[in-house]
Structures are given as C-alpha cells and as structure tokens.
Amino acid sequence: xxxxxxxxxxxxxxxxxxxxxxxxxxxxxxxxxxxxxxxxxxxxxxxxxxxxxxxxxxxxxxxxxxxxxxxxxxxxxxxxxxxxxxxxxxxxxxxxxxxxxxxxxxxxxxxxxxxxxxxxxxxxxxxxxxxxxxxxxxxxxxxxxxxxxxxxxxxxxxxxxxxxxxxxxxxxxxxxxxxxxxxxxxxxxxxxxxxxxxxxxxxxxxxxxxxxxxxxxxxxxxxxxxxxxxxxxxxxxxxxxxxxxxxxxxxxxxxxxxxxxxxxxxxxxxxxxxxxxxxxxxxxxxxxxxxxxxxxxxxxxxxxxxxxxxxxxxxxxxxxxxxxxxxxxxxxxxxxxxxxxxxxxxxxxxxxxxxxxxxxxxxxxxxxxxxxxxxxxxxxxxxxxxxxxxxxxxxxxxxxxxxxxxxxxxxxxxxxxxxxxxxxxxxxxxxxxxxxxxxxxxxxxxxxxxxxxxxxxxxxxxxxxxxxxxxxxxxxxxxxxxxxxxxxxxxxxxxxxxxxxxxxxxxxxxxx
Amino acid sequence: xxxxxxxxxxxxxxxxxxxxxxxxxxxxxxxxxxxxxxxxxxxxxxxxxxxxxxxxxxxxxxxxxxxxxxxxxxxxxxxxxxxxxxxxxxxxxxxxxxxxxxxxxxxxxxxxxxxxxxxxxxxxxxxxxxxxxxxxxxxxxxxxxxxxxxxxxxxxxxxxxxxxxxxxxxxxxxxxxxxxxxxxxxxxxxxxxxxxxxxxxxxxxxxxxxxxxxxxxxxxxxxxxxxxxxxxxxxxxxxxxxxxxxxxxxxxxxxxxxxxxxxxxxxxxxxxxxxxxxxxxxxxxxxxxxxxxxxxxxxxxxxxxxxxxxxxxxxxxxxxxxxxxxxxxxxxxxxxxxxxxx
Numbered sequence: 001x002x003x004x005x006x007x008x009x010x011x012x013x014x015x016x017x018x019x020x021x022x023x024x025x026x027x028x029x030x031x032x033x034x035x036x037x038x039x040x041x042x043x044x045x046x047x048x049x050x051x052x053x054x055x056x057x058x059x060x061x062x063x064x065x066x067x068x069x070x071x072x073x074x075x076x077x078x079x080x081x082x083x084x085x086x087x088x089x090x091x092x093x094x095x096x097x098x099x100x101x102x103x104x105x106x107x108x109x110x111x112x113x114x115x116x117x118x119x120x121x122x123x124x125x126x127x128x129x130x131x132x133x134x135x136x137x138x139x140x141x142x143x144x145x146x147x148x149x150x151x152x153x154x155x156x157x158x159x160x161x162x163x164x165x166x167x168x169x170x171x172x173x174x175x176x177x178x179x180x181x182x183x184x185x186x187x188x189x190x191x192x193x194x195x196x197x198x199x200x201x202x203x204x205x206x207x208x209x210x211x212x213x214x215x216x217x218x219x220x221x222x223x224x225x226x227x228x229x230x231x232x233x234x235x236x237x238x239x240x241x242x243x244x245x246x247x248x249x250x251x252x253x254x255x256x257x258x259x260x261x262x263x264x265x266x267x268x269x270x271x272x273x274x275x276x277x278x279x280x281x282x283x284x285x286x287x288x289x290x291x292x293x294x295x296x297x298x299x300x301x302x303x304x305x306x307x308x309x310x311x312x313x314x315x316x317x318x319x320x321x322x323x324x325x326x327x328x329x330x331x332x333x334x335x336x337x338x339x340x341x342x343x344x345x346x347x348x349x350x351x352x353x354x355x356x357x358x359x360x361x362x363x364x365x366x367x368x369x370x371x372x373x374x375x376x377x378x379x380x381x382x383x384x385x386x387x388x389x390x391x392x393x394x395x396x397x398x399x400x401x402x403x404x405x406x407x408x409x410x411x412x413x414x415x416x417x418x419x420x421x422x423x424x425x426x427x428x429x430x431x432x433x434x435x436x437x438x439x440x441x442x443x444x445x446x447x448x449x450x451x452x453x454x455x456x457x458x459x460x461x462x463x464x465x466x467x468x469x470x471x472x473x474x475x476x477x478x479x480x481x482x483x484x485x486x487x488x489x490x491x492x493x494x495x496x497x498x499x500x501x502x503x504x505x506x507x508x509x510x511x512x
Numbered sequence: 513x514x515x516x517x518x519x520x521x522x523x524x525x526x527x528x529x530x531x532x533x534x535x536x537x538x539x540x541x542x543x544x545x546x547x548x549x550x551x552x553x554x555x556x557x558x559x560x561x562x563x564x565x566x567x568x569x570x571x572x573x574x575x576x577x578x579x580x581x582x583x584x585x586x587x588x589x590x591x592x593x594x595x596x597x598x599x600x601x602x603x604x605x606x607x608x609x610x611x612x613x614x615x616x617x618x619x620x621x622x623x624x625x626x627x628x629x630x631x632x633x634x635x636x637x638x639x640x641x642x643x644x645x646x647x648x649x650x651x652x653x654x655x656x657x658x659x660x661x662x663x664x665x666x667x668x669x670x671x672x673x674x675x676x677x678x679x680x681x682x683x684x685x686x687x688x689x690x691x692x693x694x695x696x697x698x699x700x701x702x703x704x705x706x707x708x709x710x711x712x713x714x715x716x717x718x719x720x721x722x723x724x725x726x727x728x729x730x731x732x733x734x735x736x737x738x739x740x741x742x743x744x745x746x747x748x749x750x751x752x753x754x755x756x757x758x759x760x761x762x763x764x765x766x767x768x769x770x771x772x773x774x775x776x777x778x779x780x781x782x783x784x785x786x787x788x789x790x791x792x793x794x795x796x797x798x799x800x801x802x803x804x805x806x807x808x809x810x811x812x813x814x815x816x817x818x819x820x821x822x823x824x825x826x827x828x829x830x831x832x833x834x835x836x837x838x839x840x841x842x843x844x845x846x847x848x849x850x851x852x853x854x
Contacts, residue, residue: 306743330746339744347744350734357730362745364730374726 001063003028003161003192004049009058011044018044020216022058026209028160031183031193033203033224036213037236037438038407042196045213046163049194050082051075062161081154082163087146091139096121098138099153117156124155128185129178144175151182162186163194168202169436172291172464173508180206198438200229200243201467212236237440245446248454250474250490253282256427256458257303258318264298264482267310272298274482275315280427285449285459287473288484289466290511295482296462297342300431303460304339305329319427333362336426338419340433342462348415351404355395356384358403359418366423387417392444409441416445420452428452429460434468446472466504470497478510486510522846529845530838537837541830548822555821556814562821564694564703568775570806570813571705572597572767574712576791577809578719579632579764581800583650585723586756587736588643592654593764593788595661596635600628600765602665604772605779606673608684620688625711625769632765633758635661640757644750650757658788669781680780690774706774715763719802722759732756764788790816797842811838 004026011019019041026032036042047053049060051069060067062078069075072082089098100117118134125132130148138149147167154162168176183193183206197203203210203224211221212235220235233241257280264273273295280286290296301307303317305328317324319335333339341347349358360369360380369380381400388397391413395406403411412433420428430449434442449472453459463469469476476488488496488507496503535545556562576593583590590596607627611620635657642648673681690708694701723729732752734742739749771783794812798804815838819831826834 304744328746329744333746341744346738347741350738350741352737353734361734361741364727364745370727373721373728374730 001028002026002061003030003063004194005061005064006045006049007059007061009045009048009055009060011041011048011053012056017216019048019055022218024211024218024221026192026194028063028192029187029190030208031187031195031206033195033197033207033210034213035197035200035203035210035232035236037198037440038409039215040213040236041216042213043165044216046082046165046194046196049075050080050163076157076159079158079160080163081157081159081161083147083150083154083165083167085165085169087150089138089146089149091137093138094134095132095136095138095141095149095152096134098149099134099156103157121152121156124152127189128155128182130182142175143170144172144178147171147175147179148182159191161192161194163196165196166198167195168197168199172293174291174512176202200232200439203232204229214238233439237438241439242443243439244471245443245450247450247471250284250453252284252474253456254320255279256282256320257460258316259299260316260318262299262302262315262317263313264295264302264307265312266298267308272482273302276483278477278484278487280458280460282426282458283453283456284474285453285461285472287461287463287469287476288479289463289469289476289507290479292464294479294511296431296479298482299479300339300341300429300462303332303337303429304341305332330365333422336422336424337429338422338425338427339429340415340419340431342431342435344412344415345404345408349403349411352402354400355388355393355403355406355414356381356400358414359384359387361418363418363422387414387421391417391448393417407438407441408436409438412437412445413441416448420448425457427458427460429462431462432464433461434463434465466507467500470500470503470507476507478507480511522849525849526841526845527838530834530841533837533841534834537830537833538826541826543825548826551825552818552822556818560700561703562817564700564705565817566810566813567693567700567705567709568703568770568813569816570809571709571712571770572787573791573794573809573812574716574805575763575767575770576788577794577798577805578715578791578802579636579760579767579788580792580795581760581798581802581805582719582723582763583636583756583760584795584800585729585733585736586752587739588640588753588756588760589651590636590639590654590757590760591651591792592636592639592657592761593791594784594786595654595658595788596632596761596764597767597784597788598658598665599635599661600632601768601772601779601784602668602673602681603631603765604628604768605681605684608688608773609673609682609778611685611688613685613687615685615687617687620685621690621769621773624684624688624773625766628765628768628772629762630765632768633762636761636764637754637758640754643757644753666781669779673779675778679782680776680778683778684773688773689777690769692774704775706770708770708774711766711769713806715766716802716806719759719763723802728752728755764791793839797839 002025007023009019009022010017022045034042044053048055051072051074054070062080067078096114096118099121100114104112106112121134132145132148138146167179171179187193195207207224209221210224211218212232214236230243233243259276259278262273262276265271276299278286288296302313303324313325319337322335324332345351350361369375385397393410393413395401395410434445437445449459461472473493474490476493477484478486538545538548556566576597579593579596580590604624604627607624611623639650639653639657642653643650675682690706692704692706693699694703723733731747734747735749735752742749767787772779776783790812794805794808798808815835819828
C-alpha cells in the first residue's frame with residue numbers, strides 16, 4: 001500500500017518553480033529520505049504533503065485516496081504529521097500540556113483533566129522506547145527530549161505518516177542514535193516516515209528508500225541499499241563531489257596559541273573548563289573533538305573575549321607570548337585572530353545588510369575601506385567582488401542583495417572569506433564551520449581551511465562532526481568535561497584516516 | 513520585493529481610504545463631508561496663512577520625530593520627547609533671556625540652540641546611562657523623566673523665571689530671535705513659520721547621513737539589528753546606546769528653536785505640550801527613516817491644523833477619529849494588500 005503517492009506535483013511562486021513535475025511513491029511501513037541541497041525544494045514538497053501549501057499542478061494521494069488539502073488540519077485528519085526543524089513548543093507548559101494543546105478534547109469551560117492524556121502519552125512513549133516525563137516543564141528539557149515531545153504530539157493525534165525536517169541537525173551523536181531507534185520502532189509498528197535531511201551518513205544508516213532532489217526536481221528515487229554516499233552526493237550536486245578533500249602533509253612552525261591550565265567557572269559557580277591544556281602551532285590544524293556541552297562554547301567565548309559576565313577564570317591564554325585573557329574582541333582581532341562562530345546567522349553577519357556590507361563586517365575599521373565620514377563604496381564593493389570570485393560565492397553580484405537571501409553555504413563562504421583574508425592573520429578559530437552547509441560548499445570550505453594552514457597560519461577547529469575533524473586535523477584534542485583527555489598526534493591521524501570508521505569510534509571513546 | 517510603482521501607490525490608496533472612511537464619520541455627526549473637506553483644503557493648503565501654519569507645526573514634528581527615529585535604529589524606544597523638548601525649550605529661553613543685548617545674531621542663535629540641544633540631549637543621555645549601567649528599560653526611564661522634567665520646569669518657571677503675573681519667561685534678546693518667513697520672504701505671511709525650518713531640514717539630512725553614510729551609523733544599525741553579532745564584530749554596543757539617545761534627545765531639544773526662538777520668543781507654560789508624543793507617531797509612520805519623516809510630519813501638521821480650521825463644524829473629538837483613521841489606513845492597508853499578492 002502506498003502511504004503517499006505524488007503525481008506530477010509542481011509548485012510555482014511567481015516566476016520561480018520550487019517543485020517541478022514530481023512523481024514518487026512512498027510505501028507504508030518504510031523510512032523514506034528526501035535529500036537535496038539548500039533550495040532544492042525539499043521543504044516545499046513536504047509542505048505540500050502536509051497541507052501547508054497547495055500544489056500549482058499535480059495530485060497527492062494518501063493511502064490510495066486522492067486528497068486536496070487546504071490546511072494542515074485536513075492533513076492531520078488524514079493521519080499526516082510533521083516535526084519542523086524549529087520546534088513549536090511552549091516552554092512554560094508541561095510536556096503533556098504541550099502535546100494536547102489544540103486537541104484538548106474537552107468542553108470550553110470545563111476543567112482540564114489531563115490524566116487520560118498523560119496515560120496515553122506514557123503508553124505511546126514506552127511503546128517506542130522514548131524516555132520522557134509527561135509532567136516535566138518543556139523549558140527544562142534537552143533538545144533531544146524536546147524532539148521526542150514533538151514526535152509524541154504527532155502520535156497522540158494518531159499520525160500514521162510522520163514527516164521530520166532535518167531532525168538530527170540539533171542532536172548529539174547519542175541522541176541521534178536514540179532517535180533512530182525510535183524511528184525503527186515506529187516503522188515496525190507500520191507507520192511511514194519521511195525524513196528530510198542533507199546528512200548522507202544518516203540516509204545510509206536508517207532509510208529504506210531515498211529521493212534525491214535538485215533544483216525542484218526529483219532526479220532519482222531508489223532503494224538506499226544499492227547506493228553509496230558518493231552516488232547520492234553526485235546526484236544532489238550534479239557533478240562529482242569530493243567527500244574527502246586532499247590533505248597534503250603539513251609543516252608546523254612555532255607555537256602560536258598556548259592555553260595553559262585554563263579553568264573557568266561560570267556565573268553560577270559550575271566548573272566548565274578544568275585545567276585545559278593545549279597549543280596550536282603555525283601551519284597546523286588543531287582539531288578539538290567533543291560532544292557539545294563539554295566546554296567548547298566556554299573555551300571559544302574565552303578565546304574571543306566574550307566570556308559570560310560573572311564567571312571566574314584561572315590559567316592563561318597567550319598568542320605568540322601576548323596574553324589574550326581579559327581583552328575585548330576588537331583587541332584580540334587586532335592581534336591577528338579571526339573567529340568564525342558556530343551560529344553564523346546570529347553572530348557573524350547582519351542578515352539585513354548587503355553582501356558587500358557583510359564582507360567587511362568586523363573589519364570595517366580597516367583604513368583601506370574608509371573614506372570620511374564613512375566608507376569608500378568603490379573599494380568595499382571591489383573587495384566584495386574579489387572575494388566572491390576567489391571563494392566561488394553565488395549570488396546576483398550586480399544587485400548586491402541582502403545577505404539573508406543567500407543560501408546558508410554561500411553565507412558561510414562570505415564569513416570564511418572575510419575572516420581568512422584578515423590582514424596580519426596568525427590564528428584562525430573555526431567553530432562548526434560546515435554546520436548547515438551544502439555538500440558542494442563543504443568541499444570548498446575544507447579546501448580553503450587547508451590552504452590557510454599551508455600559508456603558515458595556526459588553525460583551531462572545533463567541530464562535533466568527527467569525520468570533519470579526522471579529515472582536516474594535524475593533531476586532535478579530545479575534549480571531555482572541560483579538559484583535554486587525550487591527544488592524537490599527526491602520525492596516528494594519518495594512519496587512522498585509512499580505517500576511518502574504527503578511528504572515529506576510537507576518538508568517540510575519549511569524548512564520552 | 514514590491515516594484516517601485518506599487519510602493520508609491522500604497523500610501524495614496526491609504527489616504528484615499530482614509531478620506532472615504534472619515535467622510536462617513538463626518539456624515540454621522542450630521543455634517544456634509546464635502547463641505548468640510550473643501551473648507552479644510554481652502555484654509556490649509558489653499559491659503560498662505562494655512563500653509564504657513566502647517567509648516568510651522570511640521571517643523572517641530574520633524575525634530576521630535578527624529579528624536580524617536582535615531583534611537584529606534586539601535587532598537588531603543590525614546591518616549592521621552594516631551595521632557596527632552598521641554599528641557600530644551602526652557603534652556604533656550606533662559607539662554608536667550610540672559611544673553612547681553614549686543615550679542616551678534618550668529619552667536620546668539622548658536623548659543624541658544626546649543627543650550628536647547630544640550631538640555632534635551634542630557635535628559636535622554638541619563639536614560640541611556642541607566643540602561644547601560646543598570647539595564648533599566650528605556651521606555652520606563654524616558655517616560656518617568658518626562659514627569660520629572662515637567663515638574664522641574666514648572667518649578668523653575670513659577671518660582672524663578674516667570675515674568676511677574678505671567679506664565680512665561682522673559683523675552684529673549686533680539687539677536688537670538690529667528691525671523692518669521694513671512695517677514696523675510698513674503699511667503700506664508702502672518703503665519704508663525706520661521707527660519708527654524710532650515711534647522712529641521714538640516715537635522716533630517718544630518719540624521720540620514722549619520723545613520724546611512726557613516727561608519728558610526730553602520731555600527732549603530734548593526735547593534736540594533738544584531739546586538740550579539742555586533743559584539744562579536746568588536747562593536748561597543750554601550751557606546752552606541754549612549755550616542756543614539758543623546759542624539760535623539762538633542763533633536764527633541766532643538767525643536768525649541770522653532771517654538772522659542774522663532775515664534776514666542778520666550779518659554780510659556782504649555783508651549784510644548786503634546787509635540788513630543790506626536791513625534792512618536794510621526795516617526796513610526798515614516799518607519800523611522802529620516803527622510804520620510806518630513807512627509808510624515810507634514811501629514812500630521814496638516815491633520816492638526818486642518819482640525820482647527822473646521823473646529824466650529826466638527827468637534828475636536830470627532831476630528832481625532834479622522835486623524836486616527838488616516839494613520840491606521842497608512843499603516844495597515846499596504847500590509848494587507850501586499851499579503852493578498854503572495
């Protein structure tokens with residue numbers, strides 16, 4: 001039985017076709033992945049299935065029945081549910097209250113009796129191996145637990161077809177494993193799961209079938225079993241993609257960044273960094289591997305002079321002998337440090353500003369860009385154009401549009417271009433540099449990072465993606481509970497690259 | 513992105529809608545809307561004096577509008593225009609009254625306007641400092657400062673500065689008085705429109721240049737849009753909070769040049785009432801853009817004076833409905849119409 005069948009689905013927005021002539025079948029009791037780069041049309045397609053958008057052309061059938069949704073309400077009535085990338089939960093209410101919100105099944109002014117709902121929720125949760133307390137306040141849950149609440153919302157409404165949009169984007173490796181176990185359980189119970197993702201590892205790990213989208217069309221729908229990651233990447237981008245860039249041997253020089261016995265207690269007195277010890281030399285990439293929450297954010301904040309007020313630090317951070325602790329971000333930048341934060345949309349750019357205005361953001365005081373009383377427009381746009389060419393950034397250069405209209409990968413490239421090209425750069429700090437970035441752009445970014453290293457710059461890479469750490473690092477520091485538990489040296493890493501899976505498992509042991 | 517022609521059509525459509533709706537209200541009061549509109553137009557844009565009155569009022573409103581717009585770009589809400597303008601007015605009147613009679617005009621006007629800007633700016637700066645130092649919400653502090661300034665000015669006027677048996681200060685020295693345009697150029701004779709119109713225009717242009725053509729403005733707007741990103745980029749948010757509040761307060765204070773230097777030549781109790789608050793509406797209608805504030809100020813000036821001209825026929829309260837409908841239409845109509853297109 002086909003849970004969802006699409007026939008000739010097209011969706012047009014003005015002049016732009018977000019979806020073009022899409023026909024595919026998703027079978028009941030299967031996990032179907034929909035992959036594609038940003039802008040390929042995945043969200044549009046699933047929004048059509050979910051009733052948030054009406055197709056311009058084509059038909060949708062659910063469980064053999066042709067349907068015409070004019071709102072998600074109708075889709076929900078047909079057993080379809082969606083978990084969005086950005087959760088829609090009310091932090092002040094409990095898990096049970098959030099789940100029944102909108103479907104309270106009681107009269108308007110009657111007292112709200114949640115006891116049967118709570119029982120229902122507890123049953124559904126245990127049936128599928130989800131650990132959740134119905135009386136917990138949502139505001140106090142972890143991201144993985146919040147996601148479970150979102151899934152339970154769907155199950156509570158008897159969803160038979162669940163659509164999940166980039167579910168693992170915000171999860172730790174162990175939470176991801178738990179999610180997959182839940183999805184397997186749901187599939188066994190006969191439910192159908194549609195997974196929107198760009199993470200090829202997960203497509204391979206958990207899906208039965210996969211549809212690859214490119215520029216609004218579905219270029220292939222196949223059983224996952226017959227495909228490799230490289231095949232899928234090629235279908236997504238339309239050309240051969242290097243999933244692992246070339247990494248020639250490095251020639252490290254003097255020590256640039258020296259972190260000695262760094263201890264940090266946050267404003268509430270909790271110790272986040274415990275005698276953290278590591279150094280980064282010129283011409284090498286030091287990768288810090290670790291599950292989020294083990295001190296990465298605190299370390300990065302201290303390195304950039306943005307540590308939380310009220311905290312207490314001990315130990316030292318020096319850059320070529322100069323102390324960094326206590327300095328402001330602009331002072332640290334002036335010493336030759338560039339920082340690419342993990343949440344670039346919030347912290348590295350101003351979305352409303354144009355591409356050229358963003359290309360100098362954070363470096364806008366450099367003399368080369370200034371002309372009283374503001375900026376030299378010609379020099380600024382000239383610089384932007386130069387960087388755009390060098391880093392292969394795609395957008396309408398003549399229009400110099402607002403940055404937020406560019407894809408995530410292109411935005412990241414702008415940040416990268418700007419920070420790597422900082423005059424007098426000695427240390428480049430990168431946090432999750434390819435999070436949310438398309439496969440095609442990841443290749444460019446990794447190549448640029450290695451190029452930077454080969455120019456003699458010290459690179460500190462903090463990433464939760466183990467394959468990225470393994471592929472790029474000269475040395476790896478395993479961060480666990482605020483200190484470096486183990487260091488892998490260059491030789492070990494080179495050798496480890498040839499047996500990637502095992503090596504990643506080995507690293508995993510030191511970070512959990 | 514709407515095409516240029518559509519964005520210009522919207523306000524016109526809104527005004528048309530406002531005229532229509534207001535006509536209904538006027539009908540309900542038993543008056544002929546066409547007669548009212550004709551009288552209004554005749555006595556405002558149709559007459560020299562009326563136009564002059566509109567320009568006079570708009571001049572103050574441009575400045576109190578800028579007082580709101582500049583801090584708004586840093587996501588600060590300056591509700592203290594009333595108090596800042598009041599402080600400026602008293603400062604200008606005091607400076608003008610105490611200057612020696614022989615002071616050359618340029619110096620006198622500079623000193624009085626400077627005093628006004630300084631007074632207004634200081635009041636606003638205080639609110640800014642409270643925010644930076646203690647995290648005090650500027651909406652609350654600026655409103656409260658309005659009351660404090662009002663009381664203080666009232667005290668100073670009543671007990672120290674008023675000319676006996678009056679509620680106004682001594683007249684300012686002649687060289688500090690800004691000539692009325694009617695006398696200078698023959699335009700808008702007998703109306704209070706005066707040379708301070710140039711101040712207002714200069715202030716609007718200055719604000720535009722500051723916000724959109726300087727590095728300071730680039731940093732300021734970045735702090736408003738993305739305070740965290742600005743922090744990471746090494747921008748000192750606190751500095752810009754203080755700067756924008758001071759600039760805003762100075763703008764409000766400068767409106768005193770119109771009222772004190774250009775019109776009454778002294779400060780009189782109640783001279784500045786309501787102008788600060790109306791500045792908030794002026795700024796919001798213009799989406800806080802310095803160059804559009806001019807148009808917005810003219811509209812409000814027109815509505816205000818227009819209401820006065822037909823006061824005998826349409827009671828003030830009903831006309832306030834007309835004003836409100838106009839503002840609502842301009843704010844709401846473009847949004848609802850553009851939503852229908854997606």
